[in-house]
Amino acid sequence: MxxxxxxxxxxxxxxxxxxxxxxxxxxxxxxxxxxxxxxxxxxxxxxxxxxxxxxxxxxxxxxxxxxxxxxxxxxxxxxxxxxxxxxxxxxxxxxxxxxxxxxxxxxxxxxxxxxxxxxxxxxxxxxxxxxxxxxxxxxxxxxxxxxxxxxxxxxxxxxxxxxxxxxxxxLAKGRFDWVIVPAEGGLSTPEVYSRLDELRDRHGVDIAPPPRSPAVAPAVLHALRAGDADALAEHARNDLQVAALSLRPDLRAVLELGEQSGAHMGIVSGSGPTLAFLTGTPEAALELQVTLAASGRTALHVHGPVAGARLM
Missing domain, CATH: 3.30.230.10 (Ribosomal Protein S5; domain 2)
Structure with a gap:
């Protein structure tokens, strides 16, 4: 008590x-x-x-x-x-x-x-x-x-x-540098999952079927252990991305801009609509942040991994 x-x-x-x-x-x-x-x-x-x-x-x-x-x-x-x-x-x-x-x-x-x-x-x-x-x-x-x-x-x-x-x-070796681009207005997580179910039902040929037993690809784990941003960019995936982009097609242009401006890859964060761009170095992240900000977007340079909730 x-x-x-x-x-x-x-x-x-x-x-x-x-x-x-x-x-x-x-x-x-x-x-x-x-x-x-x-x-x-x-x-x-x-x-x-x-x-x-x-x-x-x-x-x-x-x-x-x-x-x-x-x-x-x-x-x-x-x-x-x-x-x-x-x-x-x-x-x-x-x-x-x-x-x-x-x-x-x-x-x-x-x-x-x-x-x-x-x-x-x-x-x-x-x-x-x-x-x-x-x-x-x-x-x-x-x-x-x-x-x-x-x-x-x-x-x-x-x-x-x-x-x-x-x-x-x-295990994740070293540091991964990201540029985060928030989007105006949020997305409802249940709505994004529901849209994914709809897309899987309606477009069985165009979208991969749901896995019987979801798993993180070994290549992702290897990339994290090696601290290899290039390999992580190659193997990262987000099954919810197609649903989030279906609900927010305006995000596609931002993804393309980031990837054309030096990011190793761009990905929707979770259920979105925030976008995350992976870069190879802090300097590259800063350059990308400046480019995206110049296009009128809010862009934030962050890094990981960091500690969980803690007393200050």
Whole structure:
């Protein structure tokens, strides 16, 4: 049992959690429960969410950011607030908490910003309330909140199977430099999966059928272990990309521009619409960032892998 008297020294906790990229995402057929089995290679990148938690009588939240946060709920629909309530129930905390979130990861952009918020809330409240659940305990709660939350806790590079929440760390040598291009307006993840199902049903000849058992290609793992951006670019894939581009055909021109301007490859991040361009060096990333910015796009230089949610 814990209460507010067990609070973190100073009474306010700051946690930072990273956004993620799907370096490879293979999507299986829809299951009877409406979900899809997936196999994904995740990499945490240096675009972060910042969360502060402090004692309160109730559970409240305030969200600001450098990205458009108008679509982010500030009530119990918010995943971070749900994470705080779940942890409170788990440890018997009888008070509340106020969460302040400053978002930098695009909202509904396929980079797991909401999941990063939830992971940050778990770490922050665990510290604030002196719960000391440990990594295994927090991961168990994270898996109940959503497929990407466990990875936001873990960080680094990992392979996710099942719904993406069954994680195995993956060795990634060195540093991978990316240029991220957010798009105006988000995409609904369920809508993108539904469109993929429609496309597979309607265009059986034009689109690959769903794999019986999704897996990350060995060549992707080899590229990560070698720190080889060229090889990763050759073998990376995202089964959701065709569906995201079907819903947002305007993204094709940006993909083409990035690839024509020096990127090893461009890929839709997760369910989109954020685009990620892989480069060979930090200098090449900076050049690409300047080129894309000159074309009127927002372009951000990030790198991975980075650590998961952590106290600051």
């Amino acid at each position: 814990t209460d507010s008297t067990a609070a973190w020294a100073g009474g306010r906790v700051h946690v930072r959690a990273p956004g993620k990229l799907n370096l490879s995402l293979e999507v299986g057929d829809v299951q009877p429960d409406g979900y899809h089995d997936v196999a994904s290679a995740y990499q945490a990148v240096s675009l972060y969410e910042d969360l502060w938690a402090q004692p309160a009588d109730d559970f409240t939240i305030a969200v600001t950011g450098t990205v458009d946060v108008s679509g982010v709920p500030q009530d119990d629909r918010n995943l971070a607030l749900r994470a705080a309530r779940l942890l409170a129930k788990e440890v018997g905390h009888t008070g509340g908490v106020h969460l302040d979130i400053v978002k930098h990861v695009p909202v509904a952009g396929g980079m797991g910003g909401g999941s990063a918020d939830a992971a940050a809330a778990l770490v922050a409240c665990d510290a604030l309330w002196g719960a000391e659940l440990g990594t295994a305990g927090l991961q168990r709660l994270a898996s109940r909140l959503g497929a990407d939350v466990p990875f936001a806790l873990m960080g680094g590079t990992a392979i996710g199977t099942g719904r993406g929440d069954q994680l195995s760390p993956a």
